[in-house]
Amino acid sequence: MTTRVLLVDDEPLVRVGLSMVLEAQDDLTVVGQAADGVEAVALTRELRPDVVVMDVRMPGVDGVEATRRIVAEDLPARVLVLTTFDLDEYAFAALRAGASGFLPKNAEPGELLRAVRAVARGDAVVSPRVTRRLLDTVAHRLPAGTPPDPRVASLTAREREVLQAVARGESNAEIAAALVLSELTVKTHVARVLGKLGLRDRTQAAVFAHRQGLV
Template sequence: MSKLKIFLADDQSLVRSGFRMLIDAEDDMQVVGEATNGMGALSALSNEPADVVLMDIRMPEMDGVEATRRIVEAGLPTKVLVLTTFDLDEYVFAALKAGASGFMLKDARPDDLLSAIRSVADGEAVVAPSATRRLLEQVVSKLPEDPGKTDERLEVLTDREREVLVEIAKGATNSEIASTLFMAEGTVKTHVGRLLSKLDARDRVGLVLIAFETGLVD
C-alpha cells in the first residue's frame, strides 16, 4: 500500500520537526516536503502535489489563507488541513471559504491529528470540536435577518436531506447520522453525495457553512 504524502507549511522549525517525527512514525504516511511560508508551499506543491498539506495560518510572505486559495484555484489535488494555535482566529473562517478541507488546533492530541489527516485525504472534512463555538460566532453575523424566510438554496432539498444536513452541521459522522436518523450508513453516504451536488459544496465543511448561512441551524 502506498503511503500518504504529507507536506508541512509552517514558519516554525520546531513545529515542523514535531509533525515530521509524528507522521513519519506511521506506516501509512510520510512527510515529502516542507516550506516556511505559503509561497514556498505553493511552489513546491505545484511541481509535486502531496495528498495533504498541513497549513499554518500566520506565515511571512504569503499566509495560509492565500496559499489555500491559490492551491484550490490551481486545481491541485492536494487537500488543505489548516492548523492554528487559537480556537479560531480571524483567518480560519476565510481559509475554509478559500477551500480548506478543515482545521485543527496545534495542541490537538497526536492520535486526533493523525486521524484528521487520514480523513481529509479520504475526502472527508474535519473541524476541531473546540473551535466550533468561534466558527459559529463568525457565521451568526451572516445569517438571514428574517429567521422565517427560507433560503432558496434549501428549496432543492428533500426533507430527509435537510435532516442529514442538520446532523452534518452538528459535526456528526456518517455512522452517527445513521444511528440518529435510523438509516443504513450507505444511505447516509448517498444523501451526503446528493447534498454536495445540489448545494454545489466542495466538501462537508462547505455543507456546514451553508447550513448556518441559510439559517437551517442556529
C-alpha cells in the same frame, strides 16, 4: 495506498515534530516541507501532495493566502490548517479560502493523524472540541436576508435532514443514530447533498445551511 503530505510552517522544530508523527505511520509519507506560503504553493505544484498541513500564521504570504492560491489553481491537494487558537480570524479566513478544515496546534498526535486521513478521504475536518462553537460563530457572522438558493429544492426530505444535522456539527455516527440509519447510508446521503449543492465538503455544507436558514 500511501497519503502524500506536504508540511508548511515557518518554525523548523514544528516541521520536524510533525514529520516524526506522520512518518511513523505506514500509510503516510512526508514528501516535502515549506517555510512560507510562496514555497508552499510552489511545492504543491511540483510535488502534487494529497494533503497540505499548513500553519496559517507565517510572515510574508501566510497560510490563508497560500490556501487561496492552491484552491484557485485547482490543485488536487486538500489543505488542513493549524492554528494557535481554537477559534480565531485566521481559522475563519482559511475556511473561506477553501481549506478542508483546521486543528489547533496543541492537538494530540492522534487527532492530527485522524485529521490528515480524513482530509485525504475528502472529508472536512474541524477539531472535535470546537465544531459546534465554530458553526455557531459562523452563523452569527453570516449576512442577514440571504435570498433562498434554488438548489435547496433539489434535496429530498431525508437529504435535507442530513444537511441540517451536518450543519449542527454532528458526525456520521451521530446522524445515523438519530435517524436510525447505517453510517454507510448517511455517508451516501452526505455525498449526494454535496453533489446536488455543488459544495466541496461538510464545512461548506454547514455554512450553506446556516446561510439558508435551515438550522
